[in-house]
Amino acid sequence: MSTEAEFRHEVRQFLESLPALLAGTDDPLKRARLYLGARFDAGLGALDYPTEHGGRDLPRDLVMAYRQESSGRAPAEAGFGIGISMCLPTIRDHGSNELKERFLRPGLRGDEIWCQLYSEPGAGSDLAGLATRAARDGDEWIINGQKVWTSGAAEADMGILLARTDSSVPKHRGISMLVLPMDQPGVEVRPLRQMTGVSHFNEVFIEDARIPTSWVVGTEGDGWRLAVTLLAYERSSLGAGGGRQPISTGRLIDLARERSVNMDPVVRQDLARLHSQALIVGWLNQRSGIHPSVTKLWRSRQGRLASSIACRLAFPGGAAWDEGAEGEGWAYGVLDSPAHSLGGGTDEIQRNTLGERVLGLPREPAVDRDIPFSEVRRN
Ligand SMILES: Cc1cc2nc3c(=O)[nH]c(=O)nc-3n(C[C@H](O)[C@H](O)[C@H](O)COP(=O)(O)OP(=O)(O)OC[C@H]3O[C@@H](n4cnc5c(N)ncnc54)[C@H](O)[C@@H]3O)c2cc1C
Known part of the structure; x- marks a missing residue:
């Protein structure tokens, strides 16, 4: 080596x-x-x-x-x-x-693009409540259901799919993780226009789509455990600076100079706080064994703070910002910033996870955790 x-x-x-x-x-x-x-x-x-x-x-x-x-x-x-x-x-x-x-x-190698088919109209934070079904038919799975907020689905070749393979057991137990080829007649992708003006995520309608039976990741019925494993990778990657980028401190310093407020003590304090947060995120990422929800929360805090500083620096002219090119315009950066706290699980869910799994606090009360999914009352 x-x-x-x-x-x-x-x-x-x-x-x-x-x-x-x-x-x-x-x-x-x-x-x-x-x-x-x-x-x-x-x-x-x-x-x-x-x-x-x-x-x-x-x-x-x-x-x-x-x-x-x-x-x-x-x-x-x-x-x-x-x-x-x-x-x-x-x-x-x-x-x-x-x-x-x-x-x-x-x-x-970058020959195939993937998307993550988790969230559904009735299952976001309560992901285990998902209703997309996978039923065996000979040597294939037949998939029916709807996913939403699926980033990159329009370009994706493959999707990692959570689907219910058994409704007779409680909701966390009847889920399997499968690999869905996106380019087939039973998969329809409809882009959703976001407030930034771009369409990064999509609705995905799945009707009698097919998957070979052997394309189950892990074992049938073990999908919830694997879903959590993948989410931990997602949160680590987001916390480590993958995915969307906050407006950078350097750009905000330039904006403060442009507006001649770079010597204002309050502005300097805001910029120093943002810089400190960026350093903290970097240091947290160098530590091993840290729970991924911790870095993800710090990163989303950094994204929101950068956006609020940008708005304050620009006030009242910010309302006149146009959308700008993706990743470049100020308005894009500000309008994109709430997504830090949502994608990969919301801030509230990260805090619940830390409370329950790290601090050992009592679990949230739930009425549907122990009854068969088929008996759960749903809208
Ligand atoms: C930019 C972006 C990209 C995304 N990409 C993908 C993707 O590629 N694939 C995918 O599957 N999904 C994706 N999502 C979906 C994302 O995972 C969900 O939006 C998120 O999990 C929240 O689910 P929801 O939107 O249904 O909100 P809900 O679950 O309805 O939550 C609404 C509000 O209630 C709060 N809340 C809910 N339950 C609790 C609770 N138990 N305790 C405290 N507060 C609670 C939430 O924190 C939130 O503020 C993406 C979302 C965004 C914004």
Whole structure:
């Protein structure tokens, strides 16, 4: 195994090759695809994956070293983040050999895009109340139901799907995790326009869609445990700075200068608080064993604070901001900021999780936890 210094040298050499590779490609998805393909082929795309699946089996500190070296020098993973940070690690840890063989390499190379088919109109925070059904028919599962808020579904090749395979048992026990090929007649994706003006997430209507019976992740009926595993990957990735980005402190300092308020003590205090929060998020991510809800909460706090500072700095002119290009305009950053507290589970749910699982507080009362799902009263 290489030493950390040797590994960092290898990473830097790879990163130096990127500007030439990406020259002339502006589309974020195409840039991400080029980068991921080159990264995988250079042996840097599966650092903490077993060697038999094209990985390097490297320890956490070297994975962190890659993250540090590549920060600001590699393109964002764009639409590939859900696969790379959430679905593929879950398949790596719990999938059958067939699933690992079929999905890990193309997903990590950026050949296939994934989406996460969890939330439904009647099941968001109460995810275990989901009603999409999977029924066996010979050597296939037949899927019927509706998902919503599915980020990236319009571009996705594969979806990690939670579906109910047994309604005769309590709600947490009758769920299975399956892999749904999105490009088939029974899957209809309808984009939802968000208040930022873009359509990142979608409704997904599923009618008699088909999945091979062996494409269950883990075992039938064990989907809730795997759903929680994947959510932990999602929250760690969001907490570590994956997904949407808060308005940066640097941009806000420029805005304060532009408005000639950069010497105002209250403004300086706000900016210092934001800077401190960014440092705290970075430090939390260097610690191992920290509960992912902690970093996710800090990150969403940082996103909301940045947005509120931007609004105060611009007052009263902020109302005249136009939407701006995605990720660039001030209005985009402000309107996108509530999403930090919602995607991957709301702030309230993170606090409930920390209360119950970390602090050992009593569980929330629930009337439907122990009765068969088929007997639960629903709207
Ligand atoms: C940007 C973005 C991207 C998303 N991407 C995806 C995706 O790719 N795939 C996917 O499956 N889903 C996705 N979601 C959905 C997201 O997971 C849900 O919006 C979230 O879990 C909340 O569910 P809900 O919207 O149904 O709200 P609800 O569950 O109806 O909650 C409404 C309010 O009640 C509060 N609340 C609910 N229950 C409790 C409780 N027990 N204790 C205290 N407060 C409670 C919530 O905190 C919230 O404030 C995305 C959402 C956003 C905003």
